[in-house]
Amino acid sequence: xxxxxxxxxxxxxxxxxxxxxxxxxxxxxxxxxxxxxxxxxxxxxxxxxxxxxxxxxxxxxxxxxxxxxxxxxxxxxxxxxxxxxxxxxxxxxxxxxxxxxxxxxxxxxxxxxxxxxxxxxxxxxxxxxxxxxxxxxxxxxxxxxxxxxxxxxxxxxxxxxxxxxxxxxxxxxxxxxxxxxxxxxxxxxxxx
Numbered sequence: 001x002x003x004x005x006x007x008x009x010x011x012x013x014x015x016x017x018x019x020x021x022x023x024x025x026x027x028x029x030x031x032x033x034x035x036x037x038x039x040x041x042x043x044x045x046x047x048x049x050x051x052x053x054x055x056x057x058x059x060x061x062x063x064x065x066x067x068x069x070x071x072x073x074x075x076x077x078x079x080x081x082x083x084x085x086x087x088x089x090x091x092x093x094x095x096x097x098x099x100x101x102x103x104x105x106x107x108x109x110x111x112x113x114x115x116x117x118x119x120x121x122x123x124x125x126x127x128x129x130x131x132x133x134x135x136x137x138x139x140x141x142x143x144x145x146x147x148x149x150x151x152x153x154x155x156x157x158x159x160x161x162x163x164x165x166x167x168x169x170x171x172x173x174x175x176x177x178x179x180x181x182x183x184x185x186x187x188x189x190x191x192x
Contacts, residue, residue: 017158043106053126053170053172057130057168057169057170060128060130060168060182061128061166061168065183065185067118068118068164068187071118071120072162072187072189073187073188074097074190074191075092075105075189075191076092076093076095076191077092077094077157077159077189077191078090078138078156078159079091079156081136081156081159082136083135085138085177086110086112087108087109087110087111088108088109088111088134090107090136090164091104092104103120104121105118106119106120107118107119109133109134111132114128114129114130114132115129116128116131116134120187128168130169131165132167132169134164134166135164135166136163137162137164138152138153138154138156138158138159138161138162139151139152139160139162139163140152140158140161141158141161150186159189161164161186162186162187163184163185163186164184166183166184167183167185168183
């Protein structure tokens with residue numbers, strides 16, 4: 001028996017390489033798919049970092065807010081509250097519940113170093129390290145006619161309610177990203 005291998009035209013076409021046009025199309029499509037995957041990866045990384053940033057800054061802001069609320073409710077009075085240059089400061093006086101000793105409590109925000117500092121006597125504690133701005137407002141005991149809004153005052157002796165607002169931010173992959181909300185609170189001084 002005699003066996004010979006014969007090839008047809010379709011077998012020869014299958015053995016040939018890619019043409020230049022086929023190679024260019026394959027490279028172009030591959031590049032588009034790779035670009036789409038890279039764009040999606042970049043967007044996902046930024047979104048993940050932004051969510052992590054939001055959670056971290058919000059957690060720090062809540063801790064600072066809790067501490068400040070607790071402190072301010074227990075003070076006896078406001079000594080001063082306002083802005084001087086790039087420094088915003090609120091100074092309170094109080095009496096220690098257990099010892100009866102008087103104390104001075106100060107909250108200071110310096111815009112240039114973005115820190116909010118709590119000072120009680122000689123003890124200093126940094127509450128926020130990425131605080132862009134901070135504003136303090138004082139209000140009287142009475143309410144505005146027809147509303148539940150307190151009446152603004154500039155006299156610390158008449159101040160019963162303290163309001164403060166701050167905004168924190170940090171850099172994420174070279175771009176500034178805010179907490180997307182202002183932290184704000186109105187605190188009533190209990191002993192007044």
